[in-house]
Amino acid sequence: EDKVVQSPLSLVVHEGDTVTLNCSYEVTNFRSLLWYKQEKKAPTFLFMLTSSGIEKKSGRLSSILDKKELFSILNITATQTGDSAVYLCANNVQGAQKLVFGQGTRLTINP
């Protein structure tokens, strides 16, 4: 069964800290790994990763994939209160055209 596990489930830090969110997966036919940010409503897309070792970056957020060890990390540097959200990791399974999501990490940034 395809499975995506995120850790930690919850994280509280102070503004300005750097955080690392983890995502490990077990899927039969890997196509890509995606990160989403969910505030109060719909998940919004952050990154799609398909190749190992290539970092994707957008401002203070970055992510990398390790296809050998079956995990990905999402880094956020110089965190701001607006980064508070649930971060979701998902696998796009080849041949199935569907996203399998992890439970999410609830990140809270305190001023």
Place this chain on the structure above:
Amino acid sequence: DAGVIQSPRHEVTEMGQEVTLRCKPISGHNSLFWYRQTMMRGLELLIYFNNNVPIDDSGMPEDRFSAKMPNASFSTLKIQPSEPRDSAVYFCASSLGGITEAFFGQGTRLTVV
């Protein structure tokens, strides 16, 4: 493009009533997904369509749930009869053949009392 449009945004209904949730995917997208999100279980895939055809409905909880996609621009998720445990946020998402990222609608918050 207005993105994925879902209606209604909120629905409160009594146990036993029929509930119909609606979704309009992004124009040109050929994959459509229905997800359910609860605190306990997170985001669960209920069913997805490719080119209007249901491909995988293994996530549909039971026979009370049904989904249709009569054309490329409209889909419905129906619950009949509804139960309190169906209370959740239901998201619709669409993508281009699963190759691109999925774009989510704003969700329908369903409360069954």
